[in-house]
Amino acid sequence: xxxxxxxxxxxxxxxxxxxxxxxxxxxxQEIYEDYLRPKAxxxxxxxxxxxxxxxxxxxxxxxxxxxxxxxxxxxRLDEAYEISSATNNMPEICGRICPQDRLCEGNCVxxxxxxxxxxxxxxxxxxxxxxxxxxxxxPSPKRELSQSIGIVGAGPGGMxxxxxxxxxxxxxxxxxxxxxxxxLLIYGIPNFKLEKEIVRRRADLLRDGGVRFQxxxxxxxxxxxxxxxxxxxxxxxxxGVYKARDAALPxxxxxxxxxSMTFLTASNRKGLGDSVAQFESGELDASGKRxxxxxxxxxxxxxxxxxxxxxxKSVKCLYRRDRxxxxxxxxxxxxxxxxxxxxxxxxxxxAYLGDDVVRGxxxxxxxxxxxxxxxxxxxxxxxxxxxxxxxxxxxxxxxxDPEDLPTLFAExxxxxxxxxxxxxxxRTKMTNLDGVFAAGDIVRGASLVVWAVRDGRDAxxxxxxxxxxxxxxQPNESNDPERGGSSDKGKSTKRxxxxxxxxxxx
Ligand code: FAD
Ligand code: SF4
Ligand code: SF4
Numbered sequence: 001x002x003x004x005x006x007x008x009x010x011x012x013x014x015x016x017x018x019x020x021x022x023x024x025x026x027x028x029q030e031i032y033e034d035y036l037r038p039k040a041x042x043x044x045x046x047x048x049x050x051x052x053x054x055x056x057x058x059x060x061x062x063x064x065x066x067x068x069x070x071x072x073x074x075x076r077l078d079e080a081y082e083i084s085s086a087t088n089n090m091p092e093i094c095g096r097i098c099p100q101d102r103l104c105e106g107n108c109v110x111x112x113x114x115x116x117x118x119x120x121x122x123x124x125x126x127x128x129x130x131x132x133x134x135x136x137x138x139p140s141p142k143r144e145l146s147q148s149i150g151i152v153g154a155g156p157g158g159m160x161x162x163x164x165x166x167x168x169x170x171x172x173x174x175x176x177x178x179x180x181x182x183x184l185l186i187y188g189i190p191n192f193k194l195e196k197e198i199v200r201r202r203a204d205l206l207r208d209g210g211v212r213f214q215x216x217x218x219x220x221x222x223x224x225x226x227x228x229x230x231x232x233x234x235x236x237x238x239x240g241v242y243k244a245r246d247a248a249l250p251x252x253x254x255x256x257x258x259x260s261m262t263f264l265t266a267s268n269r270k271g272l273g274d275s276v277a278q279f280e281s282g283e284l285d286a287s288g289k290r291x292x293x294x295x296x297x298x299x300x301x302x303x304x305x306x307x308x309x310x311x312x313k314s315v316k317c318l319y320r321r322d323r324x325x326x327x328x329x330x331x332x333x334x335x336x337x338x339x340x341x342x343x344x345x346x347x348x349x350x351a352y353l354g355d356d357v358v359r360g361x362x363x364x365x366x367x368x369x370x371x372x373x374x375x376x377x378x379x380x381x382x383x384x385x386x387x388x389x390x391x392x393x394x395x396x397x398x399x400x401d402p403e404d405l406p407t408l409f410a411e412x413x414x415x416x417x418x419x420x421x422x423x424x425x426x427r428t429k430m431t432n433l434d435g436v437f438a439a440g441d442i443v444r445g446a447s448l449v450v451w452a453v454r455d456g457r458d459a460x461x462x463x464x465x466x467x468x469x470x471x472x473x474q475p476n477e478s479n480d481p482e483r484g485g486s487s488d489k490g491k492s493t494k495r496x497x498x499x500x501x502x503x504x505x506x
Pocket of ligand 2 (some may be wrong): 058059060061062063065088094095098100103104105119120123450
């Protein structure tokens with residue numbers, strides 16, 4: 001049944017119902033139920049169809065939100081799906097895990113006193129329905145091109161680029177060192193936020209459309225970047241960032257102090273049915289333990305909530321700032337609190353305690369002082385506040401940096417920024433190496449899935465334009481990784497020798 005629009009005045013905001021904390025912590029299933037059709041239509045009808053839609057401006061993909069809300073309200077779900085999928089390669093995934101409170105929904109301009117439209121939940125509903133109805137189809141190019149593109153990294157950035165390039169007819173090979181497609185969607189983000197089946201069906205769709213995946217293949221170990229460049233007409237690097245930041249405190253070598261990705265990967269593998277020796281031995285299993293997680297971002301939230309589900313005796317999260325200054329999404333903090341996690345704000349670890357294995361940390365209290373150059377208040381130690389916090393397992397969730405790709409890829413000329421991310425020319429998405437592009441976290445630093453999708457799409461468009469120009473014999477603009485805010489660290493930016501590019505089109 002069609003709903004009239006502008007219903008925000010008489011219809012209250014209603015998210016899909018959330019499972020009770022007690023029930024949801026006994027399994028790893030997603031915590032939100034699905035909308036039923038009338039509810040999705042009713043909630044979509046709350047939109048006031050703004051002339052200048054701030055929701056759309058603040059969505060990294062600039063999704064045409066008002067239009068797909070209107071179609072949903074009018075019961076025209078197939079059209080809603082057409083519009084939604086035109087700008088997003090994985091709307092059902094973004095609908096589940098985007099921090100909407102900081103992006104689209106956080107900028108919805110519905111009158112003060114009325115809450116935002118539930119954009120993410122409706123986006124998820126539209127595409128879940130499309131999957132059920134069989135409207136989601138593999139990329140199917142109108143014509144095949146002989147040029148092949150090598151993509152390094154099968155995370156959301158690589159997947160989005162692969163789909164776009166395949167649609168254009170390119171032969172696409174995606175290399176990944178993991179044994180499954182999805183990157184952090186599979187081995188980082190826990191099932192209770194994103195069930196793995198949802199990622200698997202996206203990977204299958206790409207395979208069905210002719211994208212080839214070469215898994216268990218690590219660039220740097222199984223081939224150098226140069227070898228891949230000789231095989232393909234263009235390369236996209238979408239390898240993400242995985243070097244865990246550390247708190248090199250006294251006692252750091254004790255047992256039972258682990259990194260967040262080690263913990264989350266083991267848990268995700270377990271959920272996927274893999275046998276994980278360190279989990280079976282109890283080393284990476286939080287069950288029955290007093291768990292202490294260090295950090296206040298979304299990775300820390302995923303660790304605390306995973307530990308709860310594994311049956312930890314207690315779970316604490318230690319963060320040196322206060323709740324309003326936590327980098328993680330407020331929704332995730334709320335979920336964690338509902339699930340019994342204790343937050344120890346304004347506290348920082350000083351040392352790990354124990355003989356062989358950790359038995360706790362010595363911590364100090366923090367007060368927030370004057371703002372620094374970035375405007376954030378500087379944490380200051382409160383004198384004489386040293387105290388002990390007991391723990392049997394300490395998980396460090398302190399963020400990630402890029403690996404040293406020029407060394408790993410045996411390509412010392414590859415330009416990197418002062419942060420170690422890959423330097424690209426933001427107009428062309430190309431690195432300083434001819435025909436080598438980059439996208440996602442490896443360019444931005446640890447970021448979001450929706451930004452990786454955006455970058456993958458942009459890089460695909462740039463690769464297409466680069467190869468079209470080559471085919472037409474036109475010069476490509478020289479790429480300057482310093483354009484657009486990316487600073488070169490001083491590494492050689494010497495152009496690598498140009499390769500012969502297969503130009504023929506079938
Ligand atoms: P990745 O997803 O990291 O994929 C990179 C791929 O490259 C991996 O599969 C890796 O195996 C492969 N690779 C790396 N090096 C090589 C090599 N040498 N050879 C071959 N393959 C290689 N974002 C959100 O929007 N919402 C969330 O809720 C959210 N939760 C998160 C939770 C955790 C625990 C973490 C760690 C991140 C989370 N993020 C979240 C961030 C998000 O997952 C990333 O921003 C996004 O996955 C980046 O995509 P990407 O394609 O650039 O890289
Ligand atoms: Fe909002 Fe993310 Fe969807 Fe954009 S992709 S509309 S930011 S949920
Ligand atoms: Fe609708 Fe809110 Fe977007 Fe306006 S800002 S178009 S009300 S969803």
